[in-house]
Amino acid sequence: MVQNCISPDKAKCIYFSRFLPSIERGGGSRRLLQVFSELEAINCLLISSARGDILPQNKLHSINTKRIKLLMKGEYFKWSKQKRDDVYRLRAISNFWAHKIDTFRQLRLAVVDDPIYFAPLVKKFKHRGIPVIASCHNLETVVPDQIVQSHQQTLLRKELELLSYCQLIITISREETILLKNLNMETFYLPYYPIDEIQNRLMKIRECREGIPQKKHLLLIGNARNIATRKGMLKLIQFWKTQHLSTDSNKLLIAGYATDIFLNTILSDNSIQFLGPLTNTEYDELLKSVKACICYQESGSGALTRICEMLVAGIPVVANMHAARSYFHIDGVIEFSELIDLENALQAINEQGSFIPIPQRPETLRLRSNLANFLAT
Secondary structure (H helix, E strand, O other), X not given: OOOOOOOHHHOOEEEEEOOOOOOOOOHHHHHHHHHHHHHHHHOOEEEEOOOOOOOOHHHHHHHHHHHXXXXXXXXXXXXXXXXXXXXXXXXXHHHHHHHOHHHOOOOOEEEEEOHHHOHHHHHHHHHHOOOEEEEEOOXXXXXXXXXXXXXXXXXXXXXXXXXXXXXXXEEOOHHHHHHHHHOOOOEEEOOOOOOXXXXXXXXXXXXXXXXXXXXXXXXXXXXOOOHHHHHHHHHHHHHHHHHOOOOOXXXXXXXXXXXXXXXXXXXXXXXXXXXXXXXXXXXXXHHOOOOEEEEOOOOOOOOOHHHHHHHHOOOOEEEEOXXXXXXXXOOOEEEEOOHHHHHHHHHHHHHOOOOOOOXXXXXXXXXXXXXXXXXXX
16 A cells, blocks of 8 residues: 655645555556556655545545435536446545645646546646646546446547646557547556566466466456446356356356455356455465456456456466457467357467466656656756
8 A cells, every 4th residue: 555755735746546556456556556656756645536535524424425416417417327426426526636736835747547537636737737647547438338328429528638638648558549649649658567566476376377287267357346347247257157168177267356246146156156356365376276367348448457467477368359458469368359259269278388478567767757857847
């Protein structure tokens, strides 16, 4: 967990995030830790909405109690019912933070997660002439399950407008980088790579796997709070059962953050085993012996952090085209187009051999130079 040692009124750089800085959480939290590790060189302060930073308890209470009344006003009805709650909470927190900007007397650079959620804050920075860097986890409005379809293009235009206010956009997705560059926005493509603490764990798993000749079972893992991830997991589970893809050594293991809440109707049987959320120790033990990890999505943006982590651990990944975005044609990633092609993809695991190359850590010298220049001007 990242601990702040700078007070907001003395910080020259502040990172405003919607995630909890913890290796115990999903991809958003892990991506936050990666980006923040690049900001530590410029002595950046992290303020997290998930942690309730610089939010008095009475303000948190008022956000919760007013939510029901305001949920259907303004823009919020344009988001899906599953997403409106999160949007309201983040906008309300952002509005509170925006009113506190005048107390951040030394602030010269702001980093903001996905500006569509922190619109009041980004607009305040623009008005004050404070440079903003966007940490773009995803282009949120291109995910159909998060938006009412008839309003998707309107919200996409708004998201792109807010991104255009930023002096730099740090992207996780190769495809989104290309799109934003074509719209004349300054971007830095920073593919996901785990921070040292996570990487060291994954390398130990890789070493252990070398001593286990016979790997068993396929792992389907994801953050079930993510709508696109949850829908993809449910569809694959249903297909797995109807096609009877399991064998004695090829059960489907289901795990991940919040799976006990959103996938709690899934029962273990002869073809699948529901594991639910795992501790780090349980997760590491499981990864030592699984044959491969399966990723399946039919919608979604950004890039899946778990693919990189599996490759570092030496675990093959079987992924459909949408889930494999930003990981095309990489050793260790076996791609398939439709669910009907899954069985052939599973057979390809044995054909590719046991060695999975370790992905390269991305080069960040140019990013660090840009960050230093923002503070120097």
